[in-house]
Amino acid sequence: MNKTVLLTGFEPFNKETINPAWEAVRSLAGHEGVGYRVEVRQLPCVFGAAGEVLRAAIDELRPGVVIAVGQAGGRVDLSVERIAINIDDAPIPDNAQCQLIDQPVVEGGPAAYFSTLPIKAIVSALREGGLPASVSQTAGTFVCNHVFYSLMHQTAGTDVRAGFIHIPYLPQQAAAHPDAPSMALAEVVRGLIIALEVALAAGLDVCEAGGAVA
Amino acid sequence: MNKTVLLTGFEPFNKETINPAWEAVRSLAGHEGVGYRVEVRQLPCVFGAAGEVLRAAIDELRPGVVIAVGQAGGRVDLSVERIAINIDDAPIPDNAQCQLIDQPVVEGGPAAYFSTLPIKAIVSALREGGLPASVSQTAGTFVCNHVFYSLMHQTAGTDVRAGFIHIPYLPQQAAAHPDAPSMALAEVVRGLIIALEVALAAGLDVCEAGGAVA
């Protein structure tokens, strides 16, 4: 297994000036742990283009693990997504002012892909690490799900471990959104390290059954 | 104005092993800022006894500012309480296994007291500091409100600035409470420093009208 881990985060969208996903991901650029190294990429919050930037990064880096990270304003915890669905149905325009309604991400693609990350093991490890976390059954239908589906389509049939994690607002964002929960940047970063290390360990385990839903 | 600031936090309750209020407060024991010093006390989560420990601390320290801090599991932000009400109505037993129902905190006391902290100014300063915060209209009817009411009753008619701030779970607590929001300890501590410094500044402002609701 290639020991390069690719983390992606989006540029800001929906009137925000920062994106917590990118803030967390970029702080891990070049991070090295035992036997692995992290590469990061920023993705545009744009249907189509986001998937192309991701594909180019995967082609270039040949990572063993890919975790796309996105902001989910209103969520309380680190949400490890279970499934990407073949639909673009945007509640707001993307950053190119395109608002796709009920279009497939990939024409003729399967209805959905399951994450190939060990999602339950990641959630357990996050909680053991003192971080609130859960498995999420929906990544929505905006650019986050679009990238997640693109990622799973691109890595289908390979041994790359890939998936998506949604994170809450940062405290400074929540300060402007009454009633919105938040999570400190340091906690998110710590959570991403836990997640990618669990994913790497799973990737190394040759005895693992390899089921997509494990 | 006396430049001693008294912060209080509770012992753990309701099956928790830590209380984020006490964790935050105790980390500020002996903290000194420009012209002030912080003293801290842990309060028992017990009707009656909590108010007595508080009274003893006020008698001993003669603080210019008192901020009681309590855990509000389920809340998303730093909640600066506006009003304490003369009622004990416990949803669960306190730590002495006493569950008061619809009893007055102080027999014959007024129905309520407004905080004498500059609550709007504190919320503004917290938000400017990048922390989610809001004015709350209820401190509940458990030991938190009991202590808040006791505090306001004890300091009524004095120039002590006093009030109550509710804080969310810590992340490690939220890890065991699905769907519960949280706030990192470092953020809470930073918020308490902002709050007490705004309160001190308000206490020094001799031109201020002195209204309870400012």
Added chain:
Amino acid sequence: MNKTVLLTGFEPFNKETINPAWEAVRSLAGHEGVGYRVEVRQLPCVFGAAGEVLRAAIDELRPGVVIAVGQAGGRVDLSVERIAINIDDAPIPDNAQCQLIDQPVVEGGPAAYFSTLPIKAIVSALREGGLPASVSQTAGTFVCNHVFYSLMHQTAGTDVRAGFIHIPYLPQQAAAHPDAPSMALAEVVRGLIIALEVALAAGLDVCEAGGAVA
């Protein structure tokens, strides 16, 4: 005890075209039960004026029970309010385009009044009647609380049973507010009848201790 029951509801506000409180209340105009009769009044959603209309109605009708009813968009159940506080702090302008900030409802009035309705008995009866209900610790700081405080100030020292109940959106309102809970009009009306009959029964009970918080 006078067997006239006064119910009030507000005119629509905040861009709504109907107010569920008024829809429910007006459907009970002239309703007669065993030994009582209901009179209703619509209140303007205007600071000051709302209290004056209420006062005139009380002077005219001399009711034994008064229940003011208001819309609380976002709440899930019939919320029987415990306490009215002496503050006007409007998140939005009222219907006369006045947005009071941190003003007392009654200059020099007490900080708060407890409801003189048997709030716990009402909640129990509502639940037994198959309706979701709870005691609420805050009626907010907008015109609802303003009227509630005015009502309690006007009836203080009398044997009138008075208080406030907040109700959810109607389904047709929630249809335009994503994620907003609602309650059908028929259920609200049924709940109001339960509430006023419990209040009447309590008012008749000469052995009752008469505590404001019962």
Added chain:
Amino acid sequence: MNKTVLLTGFEPFNKETINPAWEAVRSLAGHEGVGYRVEVRQLPCVFGAAGEVLRAAIDELRPGVVIAVGQAGGRVDLSVERIAINIDDAPIPDNAQCQLIDQPVVEGGPAAYFSTLPIKAIVSALREGGLPASVSQTAGTFVCNHVFYSLMHQTAGTDVRAGFIHIPYLPQQAAAHPDAPSMALAEVVRGLIIALEVALAAGLDVCEAGGAVA
């Protein structure tokens, strides 16, 4: 198109004594509208068995439209589900005390199926009818999703319009669940009639593109 509409609802589960889905569905047994007739079936809240009862009903009745209905305690509105996923991951045991974890609904089946109901048109019609409604991106991973996936697997490749609608608690259930939203039975029943009539109309529209996601 066959003008028989099959509605299913579950037996009670998770300590409830009624299931709002079955209460609503059974009240429509034999209901006839212009050109259609409703048949209803109760499904056991049991993995496997629920799908078998459903299959037998479809084989027997040859319905043109099938809408499975389920209780979603905590949701606020009529949630028209978009997608069924190939996973059983039970948060609680089913009524046969079986708690499947991360098992496929159909071994070797596709990861997901989109509803073949006109979900957007149904939501629009419900809202126009004064009922709160939304498209939901997840039917969970319990028996509801299990039946939904089974239904879509059984009807794949046919011209049957099929899907799933989640409904809130009834008021009498919410009376026992603090903070839980609810919807009156009459409103749910009215909503189901709207939904099935929109589905029937869509099924008759030969010009319709036939896309699963319409």
